[in-house]
Amino acid sequence: MARGENQESQTGNVPAASAAAGPKPASSAAGKGAEGQSVVRRLQSELMALMMGGDPGVSAFPDGDNIFNWVGTIAGSAGTAYEGTSYRLALAFTAEYPYKPPKVRFDTPCFHPNVDTHGNICLDILQDKWSSAYDVRTILLSIQSLLGEPNNDSPLNTQAAALWANQEEFRKMVEKLYKPAA
Amino acid sequence: MGHSDAASPASAAAARDAKKKRGNRTAAKLKQSKLETRREQWLSGQGKDGKETKVAALPTGAGSNAGSPILASPHPPLPRRRADTRSRGSDPEDREEAAAATLEVGGSDLDSPMHSPVSDKSQGGGCAQRKGFSGNGGGPSLSSGSSVWSSSRSVSDAEEDHTGCPEDESEVLDDWEAAADALYDDDSHCHQSSVPTTPPPAPTNAAPANAARPEPIRSKARAWAPDDIFRPQSLPSISKQASFPASIGNCWAGMGMSAAQQGILSLPLSCPICYEDLDPTDSSFLPCPCGFHLCLFCHNRILEADGRCPGCRKQYNTVPAAEGGGGPRATMIGREMANIAPVRLSRSCSMGPRY
Numbered sequence: 001m002a003r004g005e006n007q008e009s010q011t012g013n014v015p016a017a018s019a020a021a022g023p024k025p026a027s028s029a030a031g032k033g034a035e036g037q038s039v040v041r042r043l044q045s046e047l048m049a050l051m052m053g054g055d056p057g058v059s060a061f062p063d064g065d066n067i068f069n070w071v072g073t074i075a076g077s078a079g080t081a082y083e084g085t086s087y088r089l090a091l092a093f094t095a096e097y098p099y100k101p102p103k104v105r106f107d108t109p110c111f112h113p114n115v116d117t118h119g120n121i122c123l124d125i126l127q128d129k130w131s132s133a134y135d136v137r138t139i140l141l142s143i144q145s146l147l148g149e150p151n152n153d154s155p156l157n158t159q160a161a162a163l164w165a166n167q168e169e170f171r172k173m174v175e176k177l178y179k180p181a182a
Numbered sequence: 183m184g185h186s187d188a189a190s191p192a193s194a195a196a197a198r199d200a201k202k203k204r205g206n207r208t209a210a211k212l213k214q215s216k217l218e219t220r221r222e223q224w225l226s227g228q229g230k231d232g233k234e235t236k237v238a239a240l241p242t243g244a245g246s247n248a249g250s251p252i253l254a255s256p257h258p259p260l261p262r263r264r265a266d267t268r269s270r271g272s273d274p275e276d277r278e279e280a281a282a283a284t285l286e287v288g289g290s291d292l293d294s295p296m297h298s299p300v301s302d303k304s305q306g307g308g309c310a311q312r313k314g315f316s317g318n319g320g321g322p323s324l325s326s327g328s329s330v331w332s333s334s335r336s337v338s339d340a341e342e343d344h345t346g347c348p349e350d351e352s353e354v355l356d357d358w359e360a361a362a363d364a365l366y367d368d369d370s371h372c373h374q375s376s377v378p379t380t381p382p383p384a385p386t387n388a389a390p391a392n393a394a395r396p397e398p399i400r401s402k403a404r405a406w407a408p409d410d411i412f413r414p415q416s417l418p419s420i421s422k423q424a425s426f427p428a429s430i431g432n433c434w435a436g437m438g439m440s441a442a443q444q445g446i447l448s449l450p451l452s453c454p455i456c457y458e459d460l461d462p463t464d465s466s467f468l469p470c471p472c473g474f475h476l477c478l479f480c481h482n483r484i485l486e487a488d489g490r491c492p493g494c495r496k497q498y499n500t501v502p503a504a505e506g507g508g509g510p511r512a513t514m515i516g517r518e519m520a521n522i523a524p525v526r527l528s529r530s531c532s533m534g535p536r537y
Contacts, residue, residue: 038456045457098455099483132455132484133474133492 036095043067043093046135058140060091068093071107072140080148081171088181089143090119091136101130104139111170111177113150113161121146122156453477455484455492469498 044067050060060072070091076082088107094100104126106119114122125134125142155161163170452459455476464477474493476484481498484490489498 038458042455042457099480099487129495131490131492131495132480 039093039095039097040067042098043070046137050137053137055137055141058137058144060136060140063090070102070136072104072136074140074144074147077144077148081167081174082147085174085178086180087147089140091139098132098135101126101134102136102139104143108181109177109179110147111157111160111174112147113152113155113157113164114146115160116156120156122151122154453480455480470494470496472496 057075063069072089076085092103152161470491472494
């Protein structure tokens with residue numbers, strides 16, 4: 001799974017495990033035969049569950065015909081600086097999903113201490129704290145809650161981390177940089 | 183069971199309420215007239231008036247039994263034994279009554295089956311008892327009457343009885359239907375008597391969907407309820423499809439609730455990792471004390487990688503003693519899964535500042 005993302009990670013000091021790679025490696029990994037089949041099966045089950053589950057504020061759907069690439073949407077929780085906003089994310093699954101986490105990044109620019117300007121997310125469960133018991137739904141819910149509860153001790157966006165203490169100013173920055181998807 | 187047994191529930195229930203329903207059964211009426219003739223013969227000889235008049239008040243019940251005594255008479259001891267066996271399981275009062283009747287007069291035994299269901303009617307045990315007593319009608323007429331508690335309870339009684347009266351077939355067939363109808367009536371009228379035949383639902387089951395409609399399951403379909411603890415494992419799991427959105431849709435956060443509700447069936451039906459069905463081996467496979475279930479394939483797969491339990495993130499091999507652990511842990515799934523609910527995991531990783 002680590003292949004294909006290394007050339008991307010040289011753009012910054014982000015470790016190889018971060019979600020810097022974009023959707024490319026998933027499609028190449030999709031052709032792995034029987035293993036890919038079980039991944040497809042699981043993703044289809046998750047999709048069905050997501051469509052029937054009706055979780056408020058999170059949704060996801062495959063991007064085009066490739067079920068290994070999904071587009072997720074999360075709404076900013078009420079009572080946070082992100083209230084009223086809606087962010088699109090790209091999820092790229094590999095043939096090793098769910099044993100390995102998908103690569104997740106923000107499509108919509110997001111001003112957040114743990115999200116860099118490329119949309120990469122620093123979230124433990126997407127890296128070393130991943131468990132194969134997670135799924136798309138729990139990922140999106142985790143990111144949604146991350147919006148309101150950033151980890152300012154290890155920021156990807158130091159400006160956002162510094163501004164977090166002043167929620168009014170922070171809210172202004174969020175709105176200023178918010179470019180909702182068409 | 184022999185044919186005379188088959189007829190017996192009919193006699194019991196018909197005596198009560200199915201009389202009018204079976205009005206068109208001419209065969210039964212024929213038998214009844216036969217019986218009456220016979221009874222008159224006995225009456226003249228015995229003079230047991232009190233009981234005989236009672237019998238006269240139960241025409242249909244008597245009728246359905248009437249064929250048996252005549253035809254079963256070639257084998258007097260066998261039906262007798264069977265009747266005794268049944269009496270043991272039933273109320274002592276009635277047993278005595280039946281025994282007394284048999285001892286008193288060989289011929290007037292015939293009224294004991296007719297008599298006892300009437301006195302028996304108020305009791306919950308219902309079907310089985312009535313069956314036993316009306317079984318008496320089968321053939322006590324010529325019995326010696328010395329050993330009421332005959333010890334031989336061979337199951338082959340019924341068979342022998344059967345071969346003894348093959349010409350009984352057509353008439354009894356009628357009675358089978360009557361018996362079935364009567365049993366059904368019984369079920370719908372007093373559920374108590376149907377309880378022994380249908381296992382009760384699991385006490386832990388609090389699912390409202392099931393509680394809302396216990397009746398159809400019990401009285402009509404007679405299929406295994408999905409939450410029935412006696413349900414054979416080999417049956418296909420319909421409940422899985424029924425609960426699909428719940429088990430997968432709400433996935434882990436919802437697991438705690440559904441586990442509590444479903445009680446004994448709290449085990450996941452499919453592997454939470456690959457979503458494949460769990461076979462019995464997988465279901466009993468508990469590699470981690472946290473109780474997280476997964477299939478063997480996924481377990482191997484994880485062992486090849488980091489080897490941590492997806493449920494609690496502990497290393498599998500650090501707790502080898504717990505492998506194959508017992509059932510109580512299974513109930514902890516919900517809690518464990520709740521612990522890794524996404525809300526609590528929103529910790530970002532540590533990374534150097536870039537800006």
